[in-house]
Each structure stands twice: as C-alpha cells, then as structure tokens.
Amino acid sequence: MKTFKNVLxxxxxxxxATVLGQTKLTGKVVDEMGEPLPGANVVVKGTTNGSATDFDxxxxxxxxxxxxxxxxxFVGYTNKEVSFSGTSDLGTIALQPSNTLDEIVIVGKxxxxxxxxxxxxxxxxxxxxxxxxxxxxxxxFPEILNTTPSVYATKTGGGYGxxxxxxxxxxxxxxxxxINGQPVNDMENGSVYWSNWQGLSDVASGIQxxxxxxxxxxAVPSVGGTMTIVTKSTDNNExxxxxxxxxxxxxxxxxxxxxxxxxxxxxxTSVLIGRWQGDGYVDGTEGEGYTYLFSxxxxxxxxxxxxxxxxxxxxxxxxxxxxxxxxxxxxxxxxDFRRFNADWGTLxxxxxxxxxNFYNKPIATLNWxxxxxxxxSLSTSVYGSWxxxxxxxxxxxxxxxxxxxxxxxxxxxxxxxxxxxxxxxxDFDAVVANNRAGNxxxxxxxxxxxxxxxxxxxxxxxxxxxxxxxxRRASMNSHNWYGAISNxxxxxxxxxxxxxxxxxxxxxxxxxxxNDLLGLDGYxxxxxxxxxxxxxxxxxxxxxxxxxxxxxxAKIDYYNVGEVNWYGANGLVEYDNNDNLSAVVQFGLSKxxxxxxxxxDQINNVVSDTESKTGGYVKxxxxxxxxxxHNVFFNSGLIKRQPFxxxxxxxxxxxINEDAENETITSFELGxxxxxxxxxxNLNLYNTTWADRFISRTIRGTDAVDDGTATFSGLKQVHxxxxxxxxxxxxxxxxxxxxxxxGNWEYKDDVTASVFDSSQTLVDxxxxxxxxxxxxxxxxxxxxxxxxxxxxxxxxxxxDWRYAAQLYSDFSFQLDTRNWANDxxxxxxxxxxxxxxxxxxxxxxxxxxxxxxxxxxxxxxxxNVNNLFDTEYIAEASSSIYTDDTDPQVNPVTTVSTYKxxxxxxxxxxxxxxxxxxxxxxxx
Numbered sequence: 058m059k060t061f062k063n064v065l066x067x068x069x070x071x072x073x074a075t076v077l078g079q080t081k082l083t084g085k086v087v088d089e090m091g092e093p094l095p096g097a098n099v100v101v102k103g104t105t106n107g108s109a110t111d112f113d114x115x116x117x118x119x120x121x122x123x124x125x126x127x128x129x130x131f132v133g134y135t136n137k138e139v140s141f142s143g144t145s146d147l148g149t150i151a152l153q154p155s156n157t158l159d160e161i162v163i164v165g166k167x168x169x170x171x172x173x174x175x176x177x178x179x180x181x182x183x184x185x186x187x188x189x190x191x192x193x194x195x196x197x198f199p200e201i202l203n204t205t206p207s208v209y210a211t212k213t214g215g216g217y218g219x220x221x222x223x224x225x226x227x228x229x230x231x232x233x234x235x236i237n238g239q240p241v242n243d244m245e246n247g248s249v250y251w252s253n254w255q256g257l258s259d260v261a262s263g264i265q266x267x268x269x270x271x272x273x274x275x276a277v278p279s280v281g282g283t284m285t286i287v288t289k290s291t292d293n294n295e296x297x298x299x300x301x302x303x304x305x306x307x308x309x310x311x312x313x314x315x316x317x318x319x320x321x322x323x324x325x326t327s328v329l330i331g332r333w334q335g336d337g338y339v340d341g342t343e344g345e346g347y348t349y350l351f352s353x354x355x356x357x358x359x360x361x362x363x364x365x366x367x368x369x370x371x372x373x374x375x376x377x378x379x380x381x382x383x384x385x386x387x388x389x390x391x392x393d394f395r396r397f398n399a400d401w402g403t404l405x406x407x408x409x410x411x412x413x414n415f416y417n418k419p420i421a422t423l424n425w426x427x428x429x430x431x432x433x434s435l436s437t438s439v440y441g442s443w444x445x446x447x448x449x450x451x452x453x454x455x456x457x458x459x460x461x462x463x464x465x466x467x468x469x470x471x472x473x474x475x476x477x478x479x480x481x482x483x484d485f486d487a488v489v490a491n492n493r494a495g496n497x498x499x500x501x502x503x504x505x506x507x508x509x510x511x512x513x514x515x516x517x518x519x520x521x522x523x524x525x526x527x528x529r530r531a532s533m534n535s536h537n538w539y540g541a542i543s544n545x546x547x548x549x550x551x552x553x554x555x556x557x558x559x560x561x562x563x564x565x566x567x568x569x570x571x572n573d574l575l576g577l578d579g580y581x582x583x584x585x586x587x588x589x590x591x592x593x594x595x596x597x598x599x600x601x602x603x604x605x606x607x608x609x610x611a612k613i614d615y616y617n618v619g620e621v622n623w624y625g626a627n628g629l630v631e632y633d634n635n636d637n638l639s640a641v642v643q644f645g646l647s648k649x650x651x652x653x654x655x656x657x658d659q660i661n662n663v664v665s666d667t668e669s670k671t672g673g674y675v676k677x678x679x680x681x682x683x684x685x686x687h688n689v690f691f692n693s694g695l696i697k698r699q700p701f702x703x704x705x706x707x708x709x710x711x712x713i714n715e716d717a718e719n720e721t722i723t724s725f726e727l728g729x730x731x732x733x734x735x736x737x738x739n740l741n742l743y744n745t746t747w748a749d750r751f752i753s754r755t756i757r758g759t760d761a762v763d764d765g766t767a768t769f770s771g772l773k774q775v776h777x778x779x780x781x782x783x784x785x786x787x788x789x790x791x792x793x794x795x796x797x798x799x800g801n802w803e804y805k806d807d808v809t810a811s812v813f814d815s816s817q818t819l820v821d822x823x824x825x826x827x828x829x830x831x832x833x834x835x836x837x838x839x840x841x842x843x844x845x846x847x848x849x850x851x852x853x854x855x856x857d858w859r860y861a862a863q864l865y866s867d868f869s870f871q872l873d874t875r876n877w878a879n880d881x882x883x884x885x886x887x888x889x890x891x892x893x894x895x896x897x898x899x900x901x902x903x904x905x906x907x908x909x910x911x912x913x914x915x916x917x918x919x920x921n922v923n924n925l926f927d928t929e930y931i932a933e934a935s936s937s938i939y940t941d942d943t944d945p946q947v948n949p950v951t952t953v954s955t956y957k958x959x960x961x962x963x964x965x966x967x968x969x970x971x972x973x974x975x976x977x978x979x980x981x
Contacts, residue, residue, distance in 0.1 A: 080120040084139075084147035086110045086129055094152065102126040102138065135174065153732075168238035168424070168438045168542045169287060170272040171265055176639045178678030178690035180268045180728055180741040182206065182782060186261060192855070192903060193258050194921045194974035195304035195335070198251055199229075202266050202284070203859060204843060206741070206780035206798035209835040211932040213966055214377035215339035215398075216414065217346070218252025223835035225268060225745065226776045226802035227281025233273065236286045237366070237422055238542060239440050240277050244563040244621045245702035253418040253444065256348025256370035259312050259331050260288045268780070269726050269743055270676045270694045274544070274627040275559050276647040279696075280722050280747055281776075288350070288368065294318050297981055304974035308335035312348065319354075327352040337375070338969050341401025341410050341482075344374025349419075362426045369419035371602035375401060376412040376448070380935060382464040383961040384954060389465065389481030395929065395967040399465055402483030409485050411529060416446030417602035437543040445606040447533035449572050452614070453515050453526045458483060464962065488527055489576035495523030498579075498593075507579060507593050514581035515614075517591050522581045529573040530613065531598060535566040535606055540623075555629035559647070561622070568616040570607035571597045584614040585657045617709075618654040619702050623647060637684075642677035649699045653706045665711035670699040672719050678726075688730045696722040700751055707753040708766045708813060714751075716770060721748045737784045744777040754870050767810040767823065769870060774832060776802040795842035802832035804868070825870065825883045830890045833868055834933055836861035838896075855903045862896035866934040866963070882937060892937035895957040897930035897968075899923075914981040922973045931957075932968040 086097040097110040101120050108118040118127065123143050130136045135153050172181035182205035193201050197220030199210040207225045222229045230247035233240060236257075242249055264286050267273075271283030295318030302310045312331035319325040331348040350368040377398040390397030401410035420442040427435045451458060457475040460468035465481060468474050476491070478484050498512040500520030513526035544557040571580055571594060583591040598607040627645035632638070649672065653665040676694025683689065697719040704717045726743040750772035778800030785793040804827045812821035831837070843857040868883070868891055882888045903921040910916070938960045940953045954961040 080123050080141070080143065080145070082116075082118040082120055082127065082141055082145055082147060084116060085149045086114045086116065087149055087151050097152070098130045100128050100130075102128050153737075168436050168544055169235075169285065170238070170274055171285060171287075172267055172272050175682050175688045175730065175732075176633065176680055177272055178639075178641065178680045178692045178728070179270070179272050180206075180726060180739070180743070180780065181272075182266050182268075184264045184266075186263050189258055189261055189264065190976075190978075191905060191919055192857075192901075192921060194302065194923070194976070195308045195310075195972065196923065198254060198257050199284075202264065203839075204794070204796065204841045204857065205266050206782050206796045207268060207282075207778060207800060207839070208266060209839065209861070211966070212969060213933065215337070215966070215969065216252075216342045216376040216412075217335065217337065217344040217374040218250070218255050218372060218414070219374075219376060220251050221834075222249075222251075222284070224266065224281035224284075225743065225778065226774075226800055226832045226835050226837065227745075227747070228834065231280035231747070233271065233275075233277035233279045233283040234286070235273060235275070235277065235283060236420070237288055237424075238438055239420075239422065239540065240275060240561075241420075241442075242277070243536075243565075244538070244561065244623070245565050245619050247701060250416070252372055252374065252414055253416050254370055255333070255346050255372050256331060256350070256368070257286060257288070259314075259348050260329060260350045260368055262287045268741070269745065270692060270696075270724050274555070274557055274629060274643055274645065275542070276625050276627070276645045276672060276674055276696075276698075280698075280745065288366065298978055300976065300978040302974055302976035304335070305972045306336045306338050307343075308974065309333065314350075319356075323356040325354040327354075338396060338972060339377050340396045340398045341408055342375045342377060342398065343408060344372060346370055346372030346374070360428045364424045365422070366424075367419060367421045369417060371417035373413060373415035373601055375408070375410040376414055377401075378412050378450075379459065379465075380964040381966075382466060382964050383931075383956045383959075385465040385481070386965075386967065387956075387961065391480075393970060395970055397481065399459075399481060400483075402478065402485050404485035404489070411449065411451045411483070413449045413600045414446070415448075415600045415602050416444065418442055418444040418446075432548050434546050435543065436546075437541070439541045441539045442536075444534070444536045444538070445608075446535065446602055447531050447606070449529050449531045449600050451527050452530040452569075453513065453524075453528055458488065458527055464964070485575070492523070492526045492528075492574075492576040495526065495577075496521040498522060510578035511576070512579045512581050512593060513574075513577045514583065514591070516583040517581045526575075526577060528571065528575050528577060528580060530569050531572040531600060531607070532569050533566065533606055533608070535608060537564045538562070551632055551634045553629070553631040553633070555627075555631075557627045557629075559623070559625035559627065563619075563621040563623075565619040565621075566608055567619070568607070568612045569614040570610065570612055571595075572600050573597065580613065582611075582613040584612070585616075586660055587657065612657075615658060615709075616656045617658070618656075620650075620652040620654070621702060622650045624649075637682040638679070640677070640679040642675070644673070644675045646671070646673040647699070651702055651705045653702075653711050655709075655711055658709065659711045662711045665706065666713060668705050668713045670705070670717075670719065672697045672699040676724075686731055686733055690728045690730075691726060693725045694723070696720075696724075698722060703753060704751040707768055714768075717751055718749055718770075720750055722746070723748075735786055739780075739782045741780040742778075743780070744775070746773070746775050748773040750774075752870060765812055765814040765820070767812050767870075769808050769810045769825070771806075772808055773805040774802065775805050776800060776832070778802075778837075790847040792845045793842065794845070795840070797840045798838070800837040800863075802835075802837055804828065804830045804832065823884060826886045826888060827868065827883055830868060830883070831863075831865040831893075833865040833891050835864070836896075837863035837865075851907045851909070853905050855901075857901045859899045859901075860896070861930075864894045864896070864931075865891040866894065866937045867891075868937075869935060882942075889939060890937070892934065892939065892959065892963065894931050894934055894959065894965075897928060899928055899930070899968075900925040912981075914979065917976075917978045917980070919976045919978075920973070922971065924969060924971050927971040928968075929970070930968045931965045934963055934965040936962075936964045938962045 086094045094114050099116045108116050110116045126138050126140045172179045199222035202208045209223045212220050224232045229249045234249045268282040271279040297315035300312045310333035314329040317326045329350040334345040336343045348370045353365045356362045379399040386394040386397050400412040422440040425437045497509045498507050498521045512522050514522045518524040540561040547554045579593045579595045581591045594611045596611050625647035629643050631641040650669050652667045674696040678692030680690040700717045724745040729740045731738040751770045753768045780798040782796040807826045807828050809824045814820050840860040845855045847853045901923045905919040908916045940960045
C-alpha cells in the first residue's frame with residue numbers, strides 16, 4: 058500500500074520552498090513498512106523553508122542555521138520532528154500512520170472536527186482512503202468500520218445500500234453522521250439512508266469514527282458516537298484514474314476521475330463520475346446507481362482559500378423488507394436459503410418486486426477559509442441538499458399475497474396466500490389477471506370519462522370499483538435542506554478560543570403516489586379527507602431517481618410536510634502546551650422549531666401551530682502525555698437533545714404533544730494510550746446513560762382497544778463497556794491490527810404506555826416490563842484481528858478475522874398480542890428478556906498487486922473474498938420466541954424446530970455467505 062511513486066506527489070501542499078542556507082540537510086522518508094513516501098513535506102521548524110521528497114522518498118534542504126529541527130509530515134501519518142546540528146545526513150526517517158484525518162483537509166478544515174492523537178480526549182479510530190478502496194469492495198459502506206471497537210454494521214434486508222450502523226449499542230439514529238463538517242441525519246427522525254450515499258467509497262478521503270460524545274462542536278445526535286467522513290477536495294496535481302470492479306451476483310462498477318491541477322492563478326478542478334449495477338446477493342434485489350462529484354478550488358492568496366463541491370449518488374434497488382422466520386428461509390430458500398426474499402416474483406417473465414427504493418440526494422457545499430491574521434481565522438461552509446425519491450410497496454386488499462399476523466410458512470400452510478407460487482415468490486401475472494377481472498366502472502357523476510374502465514380502490518367498492526385488487530404505490534420522502542456553519546478561532550500562545558454558529562432549514566415532503574397500476578386503468582383514491590368524494594387517478598410516476606417524483610402531481614393516501622428550523626451557537630476553550638497537557642471545554646445552545654402541514658388528514662387544521670424546543674450541551678476533557686509512549690485522558694458531558702419530529706406531533710396529528718421533553722444524555726469516559734515502534738495500544742472505559750426518551754408505536758389487540766397508538770415516555774438505557782484497540786509491527790512489511798470490545802447495554806426501569814384509539818382518545822394503559830432487558834441489534838462482545846503483509850513493494854496480502862457474541866434480538870416496543878412474533882411477552886412481569894442469538898466467526902482475505910510504468914502511471918489489481926468459509930450466521934433478529942413458548946392464540950405447540958438452539962419461528966435476517974470482488978485501477 059506504500060509505493061505511491063506516481064500518486065500524491067505534493068498533492069496536499071500548495072507550496073514548498075528551498076532557500077539557500079548555511080546547512081545542507083539530506084535524508085529519506087519512509088512509511089512504517091520501510092517504503093519510500095514521495096511527496097512528504099520536510100520543513101525547518103519555525104520557518105516556511107521546506108522541501109518535498111522525490112519518488113524515492115529522498116530530500117535535500119538548505120537551512121539558514123547550523124542547528125535546529127525539521128518537521129516531517131505526510132497525509133495520514135503522524136508528524137515527526139528530527140533535530141540537526143551542522144551539515145547533516147538525517148538518515149532514514151520513518152513515519153507512523155496517524156489516527157487522524159486532520160492533514161487531509163485543505164479547505165473547510167475549520168468546520169470539520171477531527172480527533173488528534175495524544176491531544177483530543179476522545180476515543181476514535183480512523184480508516185484511510187487506501188484501506189476503504191482496497192477492502193470495501195461491494196460491501197455496504199459502514200461495514201468497513203466493523204474492524205473498530207463497539208461498531209456493529211450489517212446489511213439488514215440485504216438490498217444495495219440498505220445496511221445499518223450501530224456504535225456502542227446505539228443505532229444510527231443516535232449516531233451522528235457528518236460529511237465534510239455537515240450533519241446528514243434526517244432532521245425529522247435522525248435516520249441515515251446509506252443508499253443515498255452509495256458513492257462515498259469513491260469520493261471519501263477517510264473516515265473517523267469518534268465513539269461517545271465525539272469532538273464535533275455541532276449539537277448533533279452523538280449518543281453512541283460520530284462518524285466523520287471527509288470527501289476529496291480539489292486535487293492540486295494534474296492526473297486521473299480509471300477504475301473497474303467486478304463481484305458476485307453480477308456486480309460491476311466503473312469510475313473515472315480527472316484533476317486539472319492548480320494553474321498559475323490558483324484555480325483547480327476535480328471531476329469524478331461512476332456507475333454500478335448488480336443482481337444482488339439476495340433474490341430479487343437487482344439495482345443500479347450513479348456517482349458524481351465536481352470540485353472547484355481557488356486559492357488567490359495565503360489568506361483566502363475557496364472550494365466548491367457538488368456530489369451525490371442517484372440509485373434504485375429492489376429490497377427485502379417483509380419479515381421472515383427462520384423456517385420461512387429454510388422452507389422456501391432452497392440450498393442457499395439465506396438468499397430468499399418474500400417481496401419479489403416475476404411479471405411477464407421479468408424480475409419484479411413490490412419493494413423498490415429510489416433516490417437522488419445531491420449536496421452542494423461552498424467552503425471558505427480566511428486567515429485574518431496570525432492569530433485569528435474564520436472558516437465558513439454553506440450547503441444545500443435536495444433529496445427526491447422514496448420506496449414502493451403494495452397497496453390494496455390483503456387478498457392472498459402477504460401474510461397477515463403470521464409468518465409465510467403458516468400462512469401458506471393455511472391456504473391464505475393463493476397468489477404465491479410453490480417456491481414462496483409472488484405470482485404477479487396472477488395479480489394482474491385478478492385486477493383485470495373486475496367489473497367496468499359504472500359511475501357517472503362528474504366522471505363519465507372513466508365509464509367502462511377497470512378501476513380499483515383500497516377504500517371504495519361501489520359503482521363497479523373493485524376493492525379486491527393490489528397495486529404498487531410509492532411512498533415519497535423528499536426534502537429541501539439548507540444550512541450554514543461558521544467558526545471563528547483565535548489562538549494566543551497555548552490557548553485557543555472558538556465561537557461558531559450553525560443554522561439549518563429543512564422542509565420534508567411525505568406523500569404517496571401511484572407507481573404501477575398492475576393492469577388497472579385507474580385507482581379510486583379516498584385518502585383526502587377534505588373531499589366529499591374520492592378521486593379517480595390514472596397518473597403514475599416511475600420508480601427511478603432521475604424522473605419526476607410526483608411532488609406537483611396527484612397523490613393518494615396521505616400528503617404532509619414537516620418544517621424544521623435550527624439555530625445554534627457554540628463555543629470552545631482549549632489549552633495545549635504543545636508538550637504534555639491539553640484540555641478542552643465545549644458548549645452549545647440550539648433552538649429548534651417544528652411545524653406540521655397536513656393537506657389530507659387534518660380537516661380544519663391544515664397548518665399546525667409552531668412548537669419551539671431549546672437544547673444544548675456541555676462537554677470537556679483532558680489529555681496528559683506522561684511521556685513519548687504513554688498518555689491518559691478523560692471526557693465527560695451532558696446533552697439535552699430536542700425530541701424528534703414525531704414526538705412533537707405523535708399519531709400523525711397536527712396537535713402538539715405538550716408532554717414531549719428533551720432527551721438527556723450523560724457520558725463519562727477514561728482512556729489510555731501507548732505508542733512505540735513495535736506496538737500501539739488504546740484502551741477505553743465508558744458509561745453512557747440515555748434517558749427521557751419518547752416513542753410512539755401503532756398497536757393492535759390490547760384489552761381495551763382494537764387498533765390504536767401507544768406512546769411511551771421516560772424510557773431509559775444505560776450502556777457501559779471496555780474497548781481495546783492495538784496495532785503491532787512484528788517486523789518489516791507486516792502489521793497486525795485488532796481490537797476487543799465488551800459492552801453491557803440494558804434498558805433500565807419498566808415503562809407504562811398511554812394507549813389511544815384511532816380517534817386519538819385515551820382509552821387504556823399498558824406496562825412493559827423491560828428493566829434489565831438487553832439492548833438488541835448489536836453484538837455486545839466483538840473482536841477482530843487483521844494481518845497486512847507486503848510480500849514485495851508491489852504485492853500485498855491481507856487476512857481478517859471477526860468475532861461477534863452477546864447479540865440479542867431487537868426490542869421494538871410493539872404491543873400486538875395477536876402477532877406471535879412481536880414483543881407481547883414483555884407485557885408480563887418476570888419475562889425472560891430479549892433472546893440471545895448464536896455467536897459467530899467470519900474470515901476475509903485479500904491481495905493486491907501494483908505495476909508502475911515509466912510515464913508516472915500505474916495499474917493496480919485487488920481481489921477480496923469476504924466470509925471465506927461461507928459461514929451461516931444470524932446478523933439480526935426482531936422477535937424473542939423461546940423453544941418452550943406457545944402461541945396463546947392457537948393450540949399449544951407439541952413439536953419445536955430449532956436452528957443452532959433457537960426456535961425457528963423467530964424472525965431474523967441472515968448475514969451473507971461467501972462473496973468476492975475484483976478491482977482494477979489505472980492511474981495516470
């Protein structure tokens with residue numbers, strides 16, 4: 058990975074100067090494997106006098122003094138200071154990989170909060186661009202972080218981009234994702250959709266996962282941690298690259314990039330475009346997407362630097378979202394049952410699925426760095442994103458397609474799913490035939506044009522309208538998001554003072570439209586309660602990211618808009634004596650306003666009142682470097698986080714929830730670090746309490762109400778644990794990197810829900826006995842060990858082992874006592890808690906080779922195999938059925954089927970089997 062002879066030559070430094078002096082300094086700069094580092098920066102300490110290493114890592118530098126020191130730096134490596142006295146050959150200077158991305162950022166550095174080793178008192182792990190491009194392949198983007206402590210990333214249903222990330226047991230709703238300093242978690246519900254960011258592997262310069270409170274000055278949802286992604290800024294050198302990769306199940310991706318280099322006036326441009334496609338490891342999950350990036354840089358002087366970036370990843374992919382039991386997989390999945398998908402089938406001989414996700418979310422950013430004087434600087438970022446798209450699903454009577462309160466196995470055995478084939482897939486040709494078999498429309502009041510046509514509906518069955526139909530609708534979740542971040546920094550001796558502002562304006566559009574009528578001529582919609590009668594619609598949209606999203610057209614079922622505005626200010630006081638002590642205190646205050654507009658369901662209350670919530674945080678810590686090898690740190694903080702949009706407006710209503718309160722997060726952490734030429738070790742102890750939570754869930758089957766909503770307030774979780782991360786360099790060309798993390802993540806205290814009927818009338822209460830229940834969906838014990846070995850300067854090999862244990866079924870707060878696979882067991886005291894799933898071990902291998910040509914170009918090859926031994930394992934589960942449990946709604950079970958010791962009635966997602974990818978890259 059270390060022979061960058063044809064890349065990154067002076068790539069991140071605008072100027073190096075060599076001046077005549079009295080002392081001639083020479084030397085060679087190499088990486089931790091002994092390979093030359095071309096383009097490394099060598100500067101006489103305290104001056105701007107410097108030079109860059111050549112292709113062989115060598116440098117010549119004239120210093121004006123006989124004694125002093127040089128500072129050697131390179132992107133992704135820790136700076137090293139070397140003293141000299143007189144004319145001197147400084148010999149071979151070896152740099153070690155750093156745990157920071159700080160040197161990567163050229164423009165916008167002041168708004169990107171990165172952890173610096175042995176300085177910032179925060180636990181963090183860094184993945185550099187070279188590792189992302191080498192090892193990620195066709196995996197989900199967050200899966201590259203599975204080698205870091207307390208991170209659990211999975212593919213969930215298995216569609217392209219449908220992966221999820223958990224940090225210290227907290228889901229990605231509570232893990233801040235920041236790209237170039239800008240928050241990307243949905244402002245209404247905190248979600249992150251990785252399918253919107255499929256191209257990040259192509260444009261990322263690196264990732265830093267900051268566990269716990271994190272280093273960000275923004276008021277972001279850093280309950281579990283902060284994932285900071287730094288994308289490529291405008292490259293300073295002319296050149297480009299053409300890359301292609303191939304993988305299992307028809308995966309193919311091509312990427313082309315080109316950089317103009319910096320001209321004499323300080324302008325530079327970088328462009329990247331890519332396309333991918335694949336059939337999907339899971340049956341019926343084909344997809345296609347495009348990646349694009351345009352970056353324009355301008356540096357007119359040493360005081361000012363500008364960079365404009367426009368990037369995005371438009372895509373569509375079929376999904377697997379219908380919950381499946383283990384016995385469903387085994388009964389209908391065939392030899393490799395992990396691939397089975399209940400959402401797809403064939404239509405006219407082609408793959409067709411009820412579930413398709415499609416989205417395009419471009420984001421534009423303008424960064425400006427202004428060095429006002431030697432002590433004062435201002436960094437500003439203005440951004441906007443425009444998301445368009447959504448997901449499709451079935452709509453219509455449940456007339457024999459999807460199981461209802463049963464798993465697929467039981468529903469088919471009962472004869473309830475006549476539109477399923479014997480292999481469990483959907484017969485869409487039969488669905489179309491059933492839709493076309495309806496009577497012609499006979500109504501005439503204002504709708505004469507539709508007479509004689511085949512019209513279907515979900516809520517109307519008169520005038521020849523057929524309600525025994527199924528169509529494919531599209532639930533849209535589009536948005537317009539604008540924001541600005543600006544940080545002013547003043548440095549005086551050992552002190553740094555910072556003030557910042559963070560403003561955001563978000564408008565989310567939520568509605569349903571017709572996507573595929575599946576043989577019908579039109580659809581009779583009764584969704585708009587403001588109308589006395591329904592409306593016949595024939596207009597459909599395509600489930601594609603580059604087509605009309607239907608925002609200005611006819612809609613069905615629901616149409617509402619969420620408006621969220623954000624006004625924040627933050628401050629920082631930092632002390633760093635540049636020797637052994639650094640300390641920081643950060644604080645922030647934010648005001649969030651919420652407004653809900655409902656054009657369909659809120660008669661005479663279309664626009665809600667505006668609610669305001671004020672939140673804030675204070676956090677700080679201290680790092681002490683005992684000596685060059687040892688350091689210790691601690692951090693602590695308190696966050697009062699405003700509730701999500703649905704907590705302010707629960708139950709899809711425009712009525713403000715007066716009981717919604719800020720969530721309270723408290724955290725404390727201790728850390729220890731050790732660094733030597735042979736081994737680096739980081740050890741962390743943490744405790745995080747997440748309290749005052751509010752959630753709302755749709756329920757069915759309580760004693761007092763048939764269907765309604767349950768609201769829970771005062772929920773509390775406590776997450777504590779220990780993390781060990783290490784890198785060992787046993788000899789030249791070899792590096793061992795691993796981690797061990799052990800957590801104890803539990804719910805605390807039982808909780809009582811208020812139960813509302815469909816008219817939002819309080820009718821009942823229900824207690825969930827969850828005190829001590831383990832938090833699910835993330836392995837609480839994980840370990841990894843990775844080997845990287847450079848067999849030659851051009852040929853490398855890697856092998857990785859990963860272990861996951863103490864993985865529990867997810868607890869989703871559902872109260873449907875008529876659905877056997879839900880959380881109804883928690884309505885009883887002394888229940889057995891969440892089901893523990895089997896532990897598992899996975900092994901990955903990879904190898905790469907690089908050919909260097911005389912014209913400063915190169916050709917690289919890389920092959921990776923993930924899950925080498927094709928291990929079967931359960932990655933997630935959403936039910937807690939024990940082998941001796943019986944369904945209270947049916948006769949007691951006399952024979953129980955098990956898989957690795959757990960009941961096969963449990964609903965799970967299996968992890969992927971063996972997968973592979975091969976990549977080629979030509980760089981010029």
